[in-house]
Amino acid sequence: MTETEPATAQEGPDRSSGHLDRDLLQAYAARPLPRAAAVLIEGHLDRCPTCRTRLAPLMEAETMLSLWQQVDRATDEPARGLMERCALRLGVPEHTARLCAAMPSLRWSWWGGAALLLMVAVAMARWADSASGPLLFFALAPALSAVGVAAVTGQRFDPAYVWLAVSPLSGLRVVLLRAAVVQMMMLVLSAVGAAGLPLPLSCLFGWLVPSLMLTAVCLALSSRMDAVPAIGLTLGTWLVGLTISYNPDVVAGTRLLLPEVQLAMAAVAVLAAAAVIALRDGFDRYGNQGWTVPAVGRED
Structure with a gap:
């Protein structure tokens, strides 16, 4: 319809002028x-x-x-997902909720896959005839925590790294914030799975210290290398540790649940956490080792 084109409906332009009255x-x-x-x-x-x-x-x-x-x-403005809406209702600041919700480790597909693996491990533990049946669960829960955290420490897996390049927060603060979110959610998922293991209560949370240890080690390595070799070295070392500690005569077929071994892993976790703090400048480098620009005007 042009400026002089007659109206075709009562609500349209005036027939004589071709314009709206x-x-x-x-x-x-x-x-x-x-x-x-x-x-x-x-x-x-x-x-x-x-x-x-x-x-x-x-x-x-x-x-x-x-x-x-x-x-x-x-x-x-991107549409808010369920995770982000829930975080906002809990009082989380909008920029923090958006920063965390953009993590690949918070996609429903990722958590669905992790839950499925843990369910399979629990089912195998309950149906296995040997005492080492729960070993798969104690191997998977810490490994999944480390993988989830590794996915938020570099641009290789994180589609939101461009946001982080202009974030006013320091690289370390962003990493710790996102790692804490992944750890809390993985903690809940692993705790629910552990409740189904055919083990005494004192052994059900034997995966917690290894999870913290692997996460801290992976973060320390990620400050100096890409996420792929970091998680590869971490999981490779974890596999060697599982092999060495295997013993079919103890609970869950592994010595990892023994008090002295748990204390040793806790010590490694503390040392790795200290290394993360000492090497925090590695999270402020743009490129494969991180996602942020040099720390100018950032909150340390």
Whole structure:
């Protein structure tokens, strides 16, 4: 429809002038119209600069601002996922919730796969005839925690690393924040799975210290190398430790649940955490080793 094209509906342009009358423009500017009328009016406004010019003075500043804000949100702001909405309802700041929700380790597909692996491990532990049946669970739970954390320490797996490059937070703070979120969720998932193991209560949480140890070691390595070799070295060492500690005559077929071994792993976790703090500058390097630019004006 051109400026002089006659109207085709009662709610449309005036037949004699080919333009929208003032009353119709005022009604459109002041309050919502029926959908059919609004569509027809907007279609004419899209093609008629004269009517757009006549409409502009009728629109209040607050209305225009509200409309532009709606357009900005619809075109620029990503839709909030379930994780982000839950975090916001718990009082988490918006920028922190968005930063954490963008992690690949917080995708439902990742957690679904982790839950499935742990369920298989629990099922094998319950149906196994040997005492070493739960060993698979105690091997998988710490490994999955480390893998989840490794996925948030570099741009190889993290599609949101560009955001982090301009984040006012230091690289270490971002890493620790995201690692804490992954650890808490993995803690809940592993605890639920451990409740199904055919073991005494004193042994059900034998995976906790190894999980913290592997996570701390992986973070320390990630400060100086890419996430892939870091998690590869961590899991390779973990596999060697599982092989050495295997003993079919003890609970779950591994010495990892013995108090002295748990204390040794706790000591390694503390040392690795200290190394993360000492090597924190590695998380502020842009490239394969991290995602942030040099720490200028950042919060340490």
